[in-house]
Structures are given as structure tokens and as C-alpha cells.
Amino acid sequence: MKKPKITEAAAGPLGEDVRSDVHVHYRPGAAPLSIAVTSKVDYLYGGAIAAAAQRVADAFAVTSGRLEINDQGALEWVLLARLEACLRRAGCAGEPVLPGPAPGADATRQRERLRRSRLYIPGNRPKLMLSAGLYGADGLILDLEDSVPPAAKDEARLLVRNALLALDWGGSERMVRINQGAVGDDDLAAIAPCNPHLILLPKVEEPAQVRHVADRLRELAGGGEVPFLMPILESPAGIFRAREIAAADDSVVALTLGLEDLSAELGAPRTAEGWESFLARQTTVYAARAAGVQPIASVFSDIRDEQALAQYVRRERGLGFDGIGCIHPGQIEVVHREMTPSEAEAERAVRIVRAAREAEAKGLGAVAVGSKMVDPPVVRQAFRTVELAIAGGVLAADWESAG
Numbered sequence: 439m440k441k442p443k444i445t446e447a448a449a450g451p452l453g454e455d456v457r458s459d460v461h462v463h464y465r466p467g468a469a470p471l472s473i474a475v476t477s478k479v480d481y482l483y484g485g486a487i488a489a490a491a492q493r494v495a496d497a498f499a500v501t502s503g504r505l506e507i508n509d510q511g512a513l514e515w516v517l518l519a520r521l522e523a524c525l526r527r528a529g530c531a532g533e534p535v536l537p538g539p540a541p542g543a544d545a546t547r548q549r550e551r552l553r554r555s556r557l558y559i560p561g562n563r564p565k566l567m568l569s570a571g572l573y574g575a576d577g578l579i580l581d582l583e584d585s586v587p588p589a590a591k592d593e594a595r596l597l598v599r600n601a602l603l604a605l606d607w608g609g610s611e612r613m614v615r616i617n618q619g620a621v622g623d624d625d626l627a628a629i630a631p632c633n634p635h636l637i638l639l640p641k642v643e644e645p646a647q648v649r650h651v652a653d654r655l656r657e658l659a660g661g662g663e664v665p666f667l668m669p670i671l672e673s674p675a676g677i678f679r680a681r682e683i684a685a686a687d688d689s690v691v692a693l694t695l696g697l698e699d700l701s702a703e704l705g706a707p708r709t710a711e712g713w714e715s716f717l718a719r720q721t722t723v724y725a726a727r728a729a730g731v732q733p734i735a736s737v738f739s740d741i742r743d744e745q746a747l748a749q750y751v752r753r754e755r756g757l758g759f760d761g762i763g764c765i766h767p768g769q770i771e772v773v774h775r776e777m778t779p780s781e782a783e784a785e786r787a788v789r790i791v792r793a794a795r796e797a798e799a800k801g802l803g804a805v806a807v808g809s810k811m812v813d814p815p816v817v818r819q820a821f822r823t824v825e826l827a828i829a830g831g832v833l834a835a836d837w838e839s840a841g
Contacts (some may be wrong), residue, residue, distance in 0.1 A: 446735040449593050450520040451663065458565035460820035462491075462511035467503040471495055479507035490514055490535075494521040498532030515604035516564045519596040526592070529790045534596070542606030543674065547635045547666060549691055550574045552829055553732055553761040554777045556613060560585035561594035565768035571607035573767040574774075581612040581642050582625050591621060595628045601807040602632035611635045615649075615667075620713070623654060630658040632741070634665045636691065643676045645686035652687040664689055666733065671698035673703050677718045680725035692725040694734035695719065706740075710746065712753070714753075723758040737763035744772050751776035760822075778821050778830025788837065790816065 439691075450461040463522040473488045475542055481545075492503050493598040505521075512520070515537035522534055527653075556577035559566050562585075571577050581592060598614060605691070615638035616625040626637070639651055648669055667690045669676075669683050676683065677695070683777045684693045697715050706714035726733035738747050751773055753761055762773045779787065787806050794817045796804045805812040827833035 442531070443528040444529045445542040447524050447529075449527060450508075456510040458513070458516065458568060460510060460517050460520050461508040462692055463506040463508075464519045464524050465504045465506070465529045469502060469504075471501055471505065472504055473505045473507065473753040474508045475509065477507075479509070479511070481837065486514075486749045490517050493503055494518060494525065494535045494538050497520075497535050498525045498530040499523060501532055510543045512564070513568070513604070515600040515615045520593065523593040523596050534599075537600050537604040539603050540579035540606040541607065543633060545612065545633070545635070547616055547663065548611075551611065551665065552825065553611070553692060553734060554826075554829070555761060555764050555773045555827055556611075556734070557767060557770060558585065558615075558623060558737070561614075562590045563588050563793065564597055567597075567605060568603045570767075571610055573770050575610050575764065575767075575770050577611035577613045577636070578607055579615050579638060581615045583608070583615050583617050591617065592703040596626055599628045599632050602629060602634060604810050613638060615640060615670075622651070626651065626654055626658060630655055630665070636666045636668055637696075639667060640696070641668045641672045641676070642683055643673055643679065645679065645682045648683060648690060650685035652689050653737040654693075655689070670694050671697050671718070672699035673720060674700075674718075677721050680721050683726055684725045684729035690729070690731055692728070692734050692760075693722055695722045695736050698739065711793065719754070719759075727758065732760045733758060733761040734761045735763065737765050738769065739765065741766040741768060746766075747772050748776050774830060778832055779792070779827045781832055784822055784827035786829065786833045787820040788833070790820035791824055795818070808822075 444466045446465050448463040452461045453461055473491045475484045475487045477484060477487060487507060487509055491507060495505065516538055553576050555661050556572065557573060557574045557575040558579045558581050559570055561580050561582045582594050582598060586594045587826050597821060612633065612635040614629055614634045616622040618641055624737060637651065639648060644647060652667060667687065668689065670672060671680055672679050672695065684690060694716060700718055701708040701714060704714060723733040724767045738750045740746060747769055754762060755777055764770055764773060790812055793812065794805045804815055824833060828835050
């Protein structure tokens with residue numbers, strides 16, 4: 439079998455503004471492998487950086503040439519990903535050298551949970567991943583799609599894989615938005631073994647797209663548990679098949695839409711009032727509720743206008759959405775505040791929940807609050823309102839025992 443040609447290659451950013459990252463350059467040659475490290479902390483970590491590079495070189499059977507490493511404060515998981523990307527681009531083949539798992543890397547998936555906010559983080563920006571868990575978002579989306587240039591997708595895939603292993607984001611749901619088609623299949627192969635909780639599927643127009651990803655994940659899991667799915671509707675075709683898409687597979691737990699792409703396809707610029715997308719948004723809510731999954735609203739793109747964001751969240755909550763996409767950490771607090779029920783809403787929900795508990799204890803099928811009967815959907819919504827009220831600080835977590 440003919441050996442692949444080994445060529446010069448590089449990975450990682452260069453520049454004075456680079457932080458928490460590293461640039462790696464491999465130059466093939468006949469001389470034994472040499473590793474050159476440039477770092478402001480060379481006196482402390484130069485040896486460790488060179489040792490990590492040697493481990494990756496050994497895994498890829500690289501014994502000659504020169505590896506040049508320009509470090510700007512990268513942690514080991516970033517260094518390992520950039521080294522692997524560089525050598526793969528050079529034409530080398532080998533098994534990845536993975537970072538050790540963080541304490542939260544094995545956090546369990548939860549089908550039913552709060553998804554009020556989800557913060558998008560570009561998959562090629564490790565600096566932003568490091569602090570992402572500090573902002574308290576219900577979910578963190580490591581994005582491999584729109585926020586990553588085509589030429590950087592191979593690197594981003596490895597960075598996201600390593601971040602899933604090496605970082606602890608506390609109680610935030612670990613989400614990844616993959617690419618479409620064959621590139622998306624490559625994304626799944628890399629990240630599926632690393633405990634992503636939920637996969638976002640972009641530009642879904644057919645239920646078959648959802649089933650393809652679900653089947654691929656089951657194949658990769660070998661009979662084990664698989665991540666949940668959240669399809670994104672971004673075209674008129676997707677909106678018109680929303681119900682089928684939401685119900686395409688049991689692994690779907692939420693349905694969302696992308697208003698920027700949808701507005702472009704409609705030829706109707708996105709406005710503050712949102713009339714151009716009203717039907718699409720309402721259809722998404724109806725489809726999600728009919729399929730028994732959570733409807734999640736699109737992102738709000740103006741990161742500076744908190745008042746407009748608050749109005750947007752109130753409007754989308756009023757339509758029935760359970761959460762909002764965030765593109766900046768500063769949006770999370772506003773989203774959580776506006777998704778939190780008022781004290782009056784919480785008090786009414788508590789009365790319904792208590793009545794439901796009492797009816798269940800007595801073996802009664804009907805729930806009554808005062809002289810009014812309460813239908814099951816209202817009871818389910820009351821339980822959700824109580825959960826939101828606790829998360830928002832309106833209701834104490836021990837409200838039941840407090841009387």
C-alpha cells in the first residue's frame with residue numbers, strides 16, 4: 439500500500455491578540471524529529487509542552503522533521519487538539535492523544551430539564567470555552583457550524599472533542615451543533631464518545647435527516663445511551679414539516695428555529711415586531727407541543743439592547759416557547775429573569791400542584807382548585823411553572839415542606 443505523502447502543515451491562530459491558544463507548524467525533513475517551543479512561560483511549562491508534543495508525535499509515528507510550537511497560554515487539551523490537527527493536515531495518521539477527564543465530564547443527561555437559555559460558543563475559540571460554565575446558562579452550545587470557517591472545521595472538531603473531556607461546566611447542559619451531511623457525520627464520530635448531552639441539527643427539512651443522525655449515534659454508542667437531539671428549522675420547507683421532524687425519533691427532546699436564515703429565505707428582513715416570522719414561530723410551538731418536546735425560540739442578535747431583548751423574551755414566552763438562544767453571556771441574566779414567573783403566577787401554580795398531589799394521594803383522577811376543575815395540561819404547566827419559579831428565586835426550593 440502506497441504511503442501518503444507527508445507535507446508541511448500548520449494549525450492554530452497566530453497574532454498578538456491570541457490568548458489561551460497555540461500555533462503548531464510541522465516541517466517534514468529527513469533529520470530526526472526536533473521540537474521547538476516558544477512560550478512566555480517556557481521556563482515553567484516548556485518541558486511539559488515539548489513532552490505533550492512528543493506524545494502526539496509518537497502516536498502518529500512522526501520520527502523526523504521539525505515541530506514548531508508558538509504557545510500563548512494554551513492548556514494541555516488545546517495543545518493536544520492543535521498538534522493532532524496539524525499532523526493530520528500534514529498527512530500523518532494515528533490515534534488521538536486525549537486529555538484526562540474533568541470531574542464533570544461524566545455528568546448525566548436529563549431528558550426533562552430547564553432549557554431557558556443556551557449560549558453559543560464558537561468551536562474554534564478555546565478561550566471562550568474555558569469560562570463558559572461561569573455564566574449560569576442552562577445549556578452551552580459548542581458550535582461546529584456557522585461560527586466556524588470551513589477551513590477550520592477539522593480543528594474545531596478536535597477542540598470540541600477535547601473540551602467535552604477536559605472541562606467541567608457545572609450544571610449546564612453540554613450541547614454541540616454539528617454540520618450538515620458528511621461533515622456532520624465526521625463531527626459525530628469525533629464527539630459522540632465524549633458525553634455530549636444534546637446535539638443540535640442545523641437546517642433540518644426532512645424527518646429522515648433526524649433519523650439519520652439518531653441511527654448514526656446508536657451505531658457509535660454500540661447499544662449504550664445516546665445524546666438527545668434538537669432539530670433546527672431554518673427554511674420554509676422545514677417549517678411546513680415541523681410536526682414530522684419533531685416526532686421523527688424518540689431522542690428528540692426539543693425543537694427550535696433559526697430566524698436569520700429563515701428570514702433570508704423568505705426574502706423578508708427580520709424586524710423587531712416579528713410579524714414576518716409569526717407563523718413560523720407559532721408553528722414551531724404547536725409542532726413541539728404536539729410531539730411532546732420543548733419549543734425553543736431563536737437567538738436575539740442585538741447584544742447591546744437589553745430592553746429589546748427583554749421584550750423579545752416576554753413575547754416568545756407568551757407564544758409558548760420554553761427558552762431562548764443567547765449569543766453573548768450578558769444576555770443570560772435577562773433571559774432567565776424574563777422567563778421567571780411572577781409571584782402571582784407561582785402562587786397559582788403552587789395551589790394547582792398541591793391539589794394534584796392531594797388528588798393523587800386520594801386516588802382521584804380529577805383535580806379541583808376551589809370550585810373549579812383543572813385539566814391535565816394545566817396541571818403539567820403548573821409543575822413547570824413551579825420549576826421555573828424555583829430556578830428564578832421566586833419560590834423556595836423547599837416550598838412544600840415550608841407549608
